[in-house]
Amino acid sequence: MPDSLRIAVDGTAASGKGTLAKGLAQALNLAYLDTGALYRSVALGLIRQNLHQNIRAEDAVAAVRAISPLNLPDDAELRSEKTSAIAAEVARIPEVRQALIPHQQRFAKHPPKGYHGAILDGRDIGTIILPDADFKFYCDAESAIRAKRRYNELLSKGETATHTDILTAIEARDQHDKTRKVAPLRAAEDAHHINTGTLSIDDMIAKAMQIIASANE
Numbered sequence: 151m152p153d154s155l156r157i158a159v160d161g162t163a164a165s166g167k168g169t170l171a172k173g174l175a176q177a178l179n180l181a182y183l184d185t186g187a188l189y190r191s192v193a194l195g196l197i198r199q200n201l202h203q204n205i206r207a208e209d210a211v212a213a214v215r216a217i218s219p220l221n222l223p224d225d226a227e228l229r230s231e232k233t234s235a236i237a238a239e240v241a242r243i244p245e246v247r248q249a250l251i252p253h254q255q256r257f258a259k260h261p262p263k264g265y266h267g268a269i270l271d272g273r274d275i276g277t278i279i280l281p282d283a284d285f286k287f288y289c290d291a292e293s294a295i296r297a298k299r300r301y302n303e304l305l306s307k308g309e310t311a312t313h314t315d316i317l318t319a320i321e322a323r324d325q326h327d328k329t330r331k332v333a334p335l336r337a338a339e340d341a342h343h344i345n346t347g348t349l350s351i352d353d354m355i356a357k358a359m360q361i362i363a364s365a366n367e
């Protein structure tokens with residue numbers, strides 16, 4: 151095992167990549183960065199300034215400057231469906247992606263003190279941000295399963311939603327993420343694929359831990 155471990159986790163919307171990344175972070179004492187929250191924070195900044203209707207690249211880049219990856223807001227608004235939709239638009243802007251690269255690479259290279267390395271989850275971590283990561287995982291599941299999980303999560307937080315609306319929104323975001331010109335969502339060639347639709351949370355984490363352990367045998 152290297153002194154400082156770097157792990158990339160990518161995957162489709164609501165695929166469980168965040169849950170996998172957090173589980174591995176805890177098991178391996180790695181600092182965790184949810185890079186989707188960076189795009190969401192930029193989106194929220196634009197929404198709060200009412201600049202989200204016709205998003206201009208310069209406003210979005212100014213919103214990037216206002217965020218700090220070590221201190222991202224974690225309120226319900228960040229996770230709302232509206233912020234999700236604007237985040238997918240923001241994520242298509244090449245200047246925004248470019249401006250966020252150093253934030254992410256710095257975090258991976260210099261994780262906060264006390265950790266054995268860093269784990270980042272997103273859409274382009276294994277392909278663009280950390281092409282030399284020690285381990286790469288790509289999470290996916292059928293969109294109906296992902297929508298059901300997301301629907302239950304929203305209901306448990308007291309939000310109102312319909313399963314059909316969530317499914318439509320998830321499929322639209324996947325389409326946005328996979329077809330954009332810059333850094334589209336795709337699995338790195340050397341990523342380990344995990345079908346999160348057929349695994350419990352514990353089994354998904356155990357499977358990834360097994361892959362990491364077997365590389366060190």
Ligand code: DC
Nearest residue numbers: 185186187189237238241272273274
């Ligand atoms: O993972 P998430 O749903 O919180 O991501 C929000 C949006 O940001 C989503 O449309 C994909 C985009 N994103 C991205 O393009 N690249 C990343 N590294 C992380 C997220």
